[in-house]
Amino acid sequence: MIPGITTGIGSQSIDYNAVAYRTGVILVEDPGYCAIDDDIRDRTCWEQKKNTDSKKAEIQRFGLAVSSVSCNILSISKIERFFNEPEYYNFTPSEYRDRLFFTDIPYHYNISVKSVGAGIDYYSVGGPVPECEYGYIRRLVKVKEYIPTATIDLTISDNWDEDPDSGLKTYTVAMNFSTLLDKSINPAYRIDPSSETVTIDMTNFAETLNKSSSPPGPATHANLTKIELRRGGILFDLDPAAIDGNNAPSLPQNVASNISLIVEPEDYHGKITSLDQIEIIYTFDDSPSRTNISGTFNYNYSTVSPPQLKDGVVEVTVW
Amino acid sequence: MVNEEGQLYTIEGFTAAAIMLITAYFVFGAATVFVPGDVHISDMQLEQMGSDALMMMDTPENRTEAENPLKRSLLERCVQGNDPVLFNSAFTDYLRDVTGATMYVDDIQYNATVYYRIDATNDIKSYHFSHSTRGELICREPAVSVTRWVYCDGKPLGSPADNRKQDVLMEVMLWRG
């Protein structure tokens, strides 16, 4: 009985440091682990699990790294899910303990992250840090930003083909995953739409409008009837994020200048093998047609700037 | 010979033992509280900190940088261009970076040396690269050493190293100042 009481005293503070160290390693050097299902591409994509109790229970280990081969490079979508910013999974302290500390001892913890470059001012989970007697580790990291917005500027004639014929017009954005996820590119620098949100902005749409007088007078807008995502033979409908600056419009909608589209990996259920191709098809249905747009935009490393890594810091305190 | 007084002595003995145990409990409990230096920044933490800082300086920030064999990272640029000033400011910033969750502030001093090999004689030589404001001399403070390999596409500017493609070793001693 006496050894039980006293060993605790001597090793407590150092033991906390060891727990903090281990937790820090799991967080920044591991991408996490979860049970596989149809929604996710592989076992490390725990942040794409659906927000239901049974799916949440399938997350077995938290980890913030982009991949197991890129230590200290963190994924911003994992950070947001882990720190619940914005509110999503709402993990309880015991869920954090089970998936991060792997022990029955009810440690108190505070985990925080800051990365000014990546727009993370201060996220934290856990209780306020006491003034003394806690285990501590600080890890320096890089945060992989979101994929920068792909801007399709229609004043650039290479971005679209002119189709003066009357009738339904379609414009395609094609993502080829064998090029995007090529194994020769380090996961830390990949554009990976299967794990990150993609934003596509089509600007200067007026350039494509039909200027001939076939509808009475030159066209001032076109009518966007649907945006579809095609994977193999399967089609999903997508909703635009904004048209001409108006957020969350419902289709069909008139377009005069801009279409902004945000595609979440959840939209097409993450499962993408490296051979897959995804197409996003914009359909304009006017009679006679008010836009001459047609053609394909190839979404790849030469048309989209790759994500940057920004400095950040993670602190783990345990007591 | 034995009378009831013996019982009293035994009780007294137990009391003495209890007092001693309690005193020890408080003394040793108090000792760990008042040594924040040992609690917060043991060698392990310092070493992790230094390795992380060097690793971050050696991580290219985007794909273009990563795939350019000549100028891959900040650390390689510092060593190749022999720019201790840039190294000092970047390294110090990394060492000071905190989220703000704790009130604790470290004061870490460092002294960086570059080790290289002379091909002709197979000797290991070194030159001093950079140090923090009070890092010129490694004093009595216990220091930890962290290292990082740095690839140089030629002779590091103004250094006595060979003029060839080579790998040099950056060694940084770290201690609390």
Next chain:
Amino acid sequence: MERLNDEGQWIVLMGFLVCVGILFLSFILSQSTLVGQSTSEGVLEFPKDDIQDLRSEIIGFSGNSGIVDNLGVQGNLMGDISMLAINRQNTVCTFSLTRSGDDVNMNIHFNNGVVEYDETSTLP
């Protein structure tokens, strides 16, 4: 002791008790510091960062065709790494990069007397 009054015996006995108490306590204390020390020593001793650094450096080489295809340059770099590692890290390090088709085969050997690490992998 027989001539003294018998309280002295009790004092001696109590002294024994106290001594045993102190001994016991100091033993436990030394044990508990050892626990904490060995945890952080274990961390310090395991060369996680050294191995990660060596790997990332050699993977960096593999992306540079001037190193993979030029055995002279590769030999030089290997000389640098193994000599510096022996001198500064007390570690035996060797590596090789060979091209096979589009891929590069990488071999790493690392041994610092406590931890041995060998890796053979194919880099695209």
